[in-house]
Amino acid sequence: MSIFKIHHITRYEYDRPVKESANEIKIFPYQCADQEVLQHDLFITDHPNVQTFSDYWGNKTGLFNILPSHNVLTxxxxxxxxxxxxxxxGINFHSNFKQLQQEMxxxxxxxxxxxxxxxxSQAAIDAIAIAVRRGESVAAVVETCSEYIFKYFKYIKGITNVETxxxxxxEHGAGVCQDFAHLMLQILRTCQIPARYVSGYICPNKNGMRGEGATHAWVEALIPGYGWAGIDPTNNVWVTNKHVKLSVGRNFRDCSPVRGTFKGPARQKLTVFVSVGYEDGQFFEEMNNVDTAGSQQAPIEADGSVAGQQQ
Incomplete structure (x- = not known):
């Protein structure tokens, strides 16, 4: 068992005042046997009421509105x-695709x-699927798929964004954790293995891991006779107690930590800060200015104002 202290700040800055900001957040730890929440404090600009519910995928989700004009949302x-x-x-490496079909x-x-x-580019995915699907062990195919991505795709920050x-x-032959998760989902589903996107954090590890101290993404695949097994293609490891899970879904859009709209013709700047503290006192920190170019376009509201989208 390990205890982690995680500090996550999402900050939107607008170049002119906006109003009627409506938001959905998925920054609550996923409820499962593999993790226990000891304390969780949430602080939001203007202290709005946050209504929570469980979404289609079982994620705890919060909704809140900020009606007055504001230049910053934190x-x-x-x-x-x-x-x-x-x-x-203890993953079951003996269960096969026939058993998987029965469970589905x-x-x-x-x-x-x-x-x-x-x-x-489905033809390229089909070729990868043929390369990784050797034998009838579902877990072995999942493991081989992770190894393939880790071996043939480079980890490079800054060349992709949330819309990639x-x-x-x-085409890039490279990307970051979110990209590798989406790629692996497409390959596994081509192999007829149900798989889901996972959003969370990767916590400090003495051996060092790509993406630690930041928001992270990986995949869970359905293994017959075992259930959902997490695997991290960015680091080519099965998920253990160094990963903290926030939400699951079909892809990133189902798991986006913050989604929302605002009214006003403003441009936004999004900054994300994450600090992860390990029980021995060691801290990992990362701050990113997030590219939101793909979400800047906005429809004109009936009253003539502009509604912006934040993600």
Whole structure:
């Protein structure tokens, strides 16, 4: 077991006042047996009422509105969490695709998570799927897929953003954790393995891991006779107690930590700060200015004002 102290600040700055900001947040730890929330404090500009509910995928989700004019919106999360996942997952490497089909029978969510997206470069994905699907062990195919991405795709920051598609990832041959998760989902679903996107944090590790001390993304695949097993293609490891899970879904859009709209013709600047403290006192910190170019376009409201989208 490990205890982590995680400080996550999302800050939007606008070049002129905006109003009627409506937001959805998914920055609450996912409720599961592998992690225990010891304390969670949430601080939001103007202290709005936050209504919470469980979404379609089982994520705790918050909704809040800020009606008055404002130039800054800050969402600050302070989390103390204990991870209880074993360092040895005991994944069933003997269960096969026939068993997988039996477990999926009549399960709508699993069928949804097994459907691949329609993309231009599906032929390239098909070739990768053939390369990684060796034998009938579902877990072995998942592991081989992670190894393939880790080996053939470079980890490079700054060349992609939240709108980057799988086609573009294939063209770049590189990306970051979110990109590798989306790529792996497309490959696994092509192999007819239900898989889901996971948003969370990767916590300090003595061996060093790509993406630690920041928001992170990985994949969970359905392993027959075991259930959902997390695997991190960015670091080519099965997920253990160094990963803290926030939300799951079909892709990033289902797990976006903050989504919302505002009224006003403003341009926005998004900054994300994450600090992860380990129980031995060591801290990892990262601050990113997030590219929101893909979400700047906005419809004109009926009253003639402009509604902007934040993500």
């Amino acid at each position: 969402i600050e999360s302070k989390l103390l969490v204990r991870t209880t996942a074993s360092s040895q997952l 029978d009549g399960q709508l969510q699993l069928l949804e998570l097994g459907n691949r997206d329609t993309i231009r 598609t799988v086609d573009e990832i294939l």
